[in-house]
Amino acid sequence: QTGEIRIAQIHSKTGPLEAYAKQSNVGLVMGLSYATGGTMVVAGKKLVVIEKDDQGKPDVGKSLLAAAYADDKVDIAIGPTASPVALAMLPVAEEYQKILLVEPAVADSITGDKWNRYIFRTGRSSSQDAAANAIALDAPGNVIATLANDNAFGRDGVKASKDFIKKAKVVHEEYLPVGTTDFTAGLLRIVDKLKSEKGRKFISVIWSGSPTPFPKIAEMDLKNRYGIELATGGNILPAMVAYKQFPGMEGALYYYFGIPKNPINDHMVKEHQKQFNAPPDFFTAGGFSAAMAIVTALKKTNGDANAEKLIAAMEGMSFDTPKGKMTFRKEDHQALQSMYHFRIKADQAYAWGVPELVREIKAEDIDLPIRNKR
Amino acid sequence: MLQTENLTVRFGGHVAVNAVSCAFAPGTLTAIVGPNGAGKTTYFNLISGQIPASAGRVLLNGQDLTPLSAPLRTRAGLGRAFQLTNLFPKLSVLENVRLAVQAKAGAGLDFWRIWSDRRDLLEKAEQVLEAVALTAQRDADAASLPHGDQRKLEVALLMALEPSVFMFDEPTAGMSVDEAPVILNLIRKLKRDKSKTILLVEHKMDVVRELADRIIVLHNGELVADGLPAEVIASPVVQQAYLGVSPKEEAV
Amino acid sequence: MTTLKDFDWKPLALVPVLALFALPAIGSPSTWLTLTVAGLAMGLIIFIIASGLTLVFGLMDVLNFGHGVFIALGAFVAVSVLGGMGSYVQAGSLWLNLLALLPAMLVAMAVAGALGWAFERLIVRPVYGQHLKQILITMGGMIIGEELIKVIWGPQQIALPLPPALSGVLYLGDAAVEKFRLLCVLVGLAVFTALAWTLNRTKIGLLIRAGVQDREMVESLGYRIQRLFIGVFVAGSALAGLGGVMWGLYQQSVTPQMGAQVNVLIFIVIIIGGLGSTLGALIGALLVGLMANYTGFLVPKVALFSNIALMVAILLWRPQGVYPVTDR
Amino acid sequence: MLTRILSKDLPRSRVLALLLIVLVLGLALAPFLVPGVKALNVAAKVLIFIALVASFDLLLGYTGIVSFAHTMFFGIGAYGVAIAFTRLGANWTALATGVASALAVSLLLSLLIGLFSLRVKAIFYAMITLAVASAFLTLASQLSDLTGGEDGLTFRVPQLLMPGFRLFEQDVLGVAVNGRIVTYYLIFLTVVLMFLALLRIVNSPFGRVLQAIRENDFRAEALGYRTVVYRTLSNVISAGFATLAGCLLALWLRYNGPDTSLSFEIMLDILLIVVIGGMGTLYGAILGSTLFLLAQSYLQDVLKLLGAAMEGWPLLPAIFTPDRWLLWLGLLFVLSVYHFPTGIVGRLRERAARPAARKTLKEPA
């Protein structure tokens, strides 16, 4: 073994997800530095990070990962940003028998039926998101219509949240194509379904990509006209600007810099503010967590990057992150973690709608099913 | 025997060719004359199928060609040279002609042989070029030829098709006085082959007088005169409407 | 001038006919009204972003696949301008809001127009009349433009909230119409009138069409066609910039990719309209807007294909678009 | 002999001939010359693009039809193989079934599109194909049961072609000949055959008619060629070859998804390669594909070096960062259209032809 541990971060540095990847990389670098006390050395071995750009394309990601393992001789790979890329990458980790730490791609099947034992995930899964959101919304008498992307992301999200909704009633599922520009028709269909219902009425939105339906929902003034409220998860800060128009909106989110209270998060917020004059965002926390997971594991193996050793160390391993403690579940290597039930406050000091913590949904509150075939 | 029966075409309200019935026998050269816009070119277009007829039929040796598209009519034996030169501008002169020869040979769908292996087609094309005196220019792009030579090439394409009916639309327009005879001689030679039907649109009356066995006159889309050259040229309709001393001239 | 009697009203009638056919299918009149009004307004927004392309693609015959970059640029400029006028934008007064919007539009048009000038000189000029190369070179221009936007404004999505007086809805009977869409209708009609007037009352339209066919001949008639082409290209780019402002405000956020996203849509509109016809483009845009709303309500699965189906149907009916201006 | 294999369509330029020999040899020996996963991957992609671009050149360069639906056929091929392997398992029957059914679908579809819309004017045809292709892309990502939606399909191929397979016990020239290398040579052979077949087609009497149609379809009709038939055939043949290229892609990647084989971006890459290489010269596909894919694959690495060198300068690092590699690709688009109006092959041939031309034209006419 050399005196180096080589880590590849493969993510969508260019393409529509570029901004996400940037955040993720900043978080990773910051996290590695924090975890190694600024030395970038673990158990006497230097950590070397190689960045690679999958451009958001599954085939590119797949070949980059193979090249990283074979040509660049990396021991551990981290990434990617997009779920389709992740799914294409999974078999490569198995072929080369090396660790792939998935962050932040969310598709359930990554730790579900497409999983293999070399795959770990620090990022949240669609199910975790959906479960947390469902818990925030799930009260007797609530009536819910979902609005989601008409793709795997949206459909899986709706399916998962329906699994978690026990007390409320889901009356309608609306799927709209990615790239929809005019949401009038879809929203009218939802209104038609909801307006005659009794109880608190929600549109639960599971949406990724631009344009988003939020401006249109705000414009249509559904709350005053029909008493229909919006519920959705968290997002990156620029996307939460639209939330400002929905003070009082509730939902669950994965990360917002003002919410978790722990020294790591404090450090990250301070450091990020110092370096970039802005608070860290959604994906920064993810990158940071991945770094923490890797360093913790390497410390456990005493610097041995052999995949089998790492797997043994990481299964069941708990590690600290800006979101508090996470634990890799033994069965599917998914990091179980807290989510946050929030309520939006319109605060003039911020450009975005500020999510205020209602309650922390602890990992043990989420009964996350194991979906792989292990 | 080429026949048109009641051949008619309307563009909106304008009747460009109006119920023209006429028969053209092999071995004769018929000149078609008439003022500009009389419908001569349109008549050709209807016969060769470039535009569909509103009414009427085109028959060749008794076979009804009306339902056929332009390429199929060409294959049935109608050949056409255009009034406004219409070539493959960026292909060489030789290739222009070779394509016509190949069309005649029906070899277009052969996609497994190498084109230059068909020596027969190449030789044939070179003969045609020889006949129109373009051999020297065989490798030039058609577009770079001076106007007069382009007209010759236009005629060469028609020759290469070896149709049974030749339709010339002002073949010598814009050709210099010492070049035009090349084309006219070709037409003379064609006339000797008694199996060919020749139709010629021409505004130069001396050419018509010399070459034509028969003249038909179109005027406003209608067939207004038909007969031997001398008679027709002398007829009042041709004298006035076509050659006519213009009212302007009288006024001056 | 065509008289009223010669006017070909059939394409124009398509719009109300489509709306009438949708009524029984939708059932509820108030839903129908909301959808129709939203669709028409959407149509006008699309018309604004497509109007520049009627000039550039329709008239000048330049297959400008980079048109979208001017749209994105306009939107980003608006972000910066509006950002610099905080108080006017945040004020609740309609007039102050409009006062903030106006310079944003003008600056966006100016910047997009200026870039259009550079685009014409550096990118489009060598490829007039060569469609394929136009596609490639303008795509290249588009990629460069998009990347430069990222260099300047960053790759991330930027929020562009509507000024308060322009957000919210007005009620038309049962139907709710967003205020901003009404503004779009006004701007759209203004653009339409200006374009239609200029093209019908001056020789510019004719000259461009003639220049596309035979540049040398137009020059031989004594017109400086080159200048005219630049002028029209700049105007087309400026209109795209204006469209970008409206589009960005409509989405309330801007991304560097936003131009590329609407590229196919606006090409469809111009094709439906018959290349180069302002009225045709308007009708195309309205049809697209209505169709998207109706199908989105009735059969959302099909909504994605509605534009394409519309285009194919129109081309089957009129192979050169509804009001073909040229014989291309 | 060689002349006949090349259908008498020789490079006609010494430099070009030399370049081609180097490239073909390079590709033939790539696994041994430049070992490594990334290099092999680039080489395989070059091969697949040669086939794809050459098939498109038949349509664009030789027949003069601008179509944006070429990636659709490429995608059909890739999906055919992907779906067959996913459904039928990793065996040779699945491969055969996939290729055959993809070809059938492509040929039918291209026939339909050809007959239906080749009658409209050129721009309209281009736009219709653009619309159809984007509809097809949407369809592919919607039919997730069949196509895996946006996630695409990851699948296994027969053992012989898997990375784990070893053809020989010993290394050959220091390289372990595994299933990937076997796959590479399978692709190499197929592409060589496809290329030679296309070369023959464009140099046949049929190919000559296509060129005539490109120049002046009206005149071609008047000579008795039914242009609709020829255009449709050209469409169908080119679609067929694109489909085969798609099959090879799926076989190589062992993955397929909408963006991998259907995206408009690939369509643009194809167009650009045709233009860089030289339209209407199949050899251009070889040069263009190699050049373009090398640029695409290594531009980011180059920029990383450059960017590091410019550290400290204002603005420059922001432009010379690997993240902005598309900027430079865009520039490549623009510059190549500027500087290679007739493509590289056209340029080289002009250069080779010029001395000869000068000799004959020296004397004033």
Add this chain to the structure above:
Amino acid sequence: MSEPLLKLEGVHTHIGAYHILHGVDLVVPANQLTMLLGRNGAGKTTTLRTIMGLWRASAGRITLAVNQDKTKRVNTKRVLDITQFQTPEIARGDGGGVAYVPENMGIFSDLSVKENLLLAARGARTVDDMDTARLEWIFGFFPALKKFWLHPAGKLSGGQKQMLAVARAIVEPRQLLLIDEPSKGLAPAIVQNMITAFKELKAARTTILLVEQNFNFAKQLGDSVAVMDEGRVVHSGSMQALAEDEALQARLLGLSLGAHG
């Protein structure tokens, strides 16, 4: 009366790699009709295009004497070197400008007859601004144009297109007309009309340079004549002299071959 309006001195033109004009010297006297004759490929069209600035002269000088003051009909002429001018500048000129009828007619087939003429009338913004009297004068020679006023020009017959091309050049008064083979494809009656038209234009002090193959036509109209061969002017003189000298015709034009023309 006959000082030169247009003068070419040693003009060479290259098209791409080809050297087409090899030093053309040509003098076009003002207010006269000059015929430019020569066989196919002699370089007549290239000469006209070079004058128009559509090809650049690679050597030599082209000068145009412009009437500086249009209103006073006095000869305050200025000689301009137009060799480096752009086409639109040459067409606009100070003294009314230059109009060109190209060999291929160059009509805008997309536009109607009306629109074609409207574009040629630089002074007019709409049809209403056009000089109706002059239009009627043109219709007198070419009645078909009136009949097909609103037709797309591309749908006209060959001869009608030729009429339109000539009409476009004379729709407004110009100082100099360059006309390339106007009689091809025209019926004899219309050819006669055109001869009349050119005579009237000449009477109205328009200078005309005309390329023609139809020697009969040339004979009736020309004042002076220049004959080109292989990119040079090989003969120039008065038309009358050439018309009377059959041997010269035979040598220069190969006219003895045919009685026609």
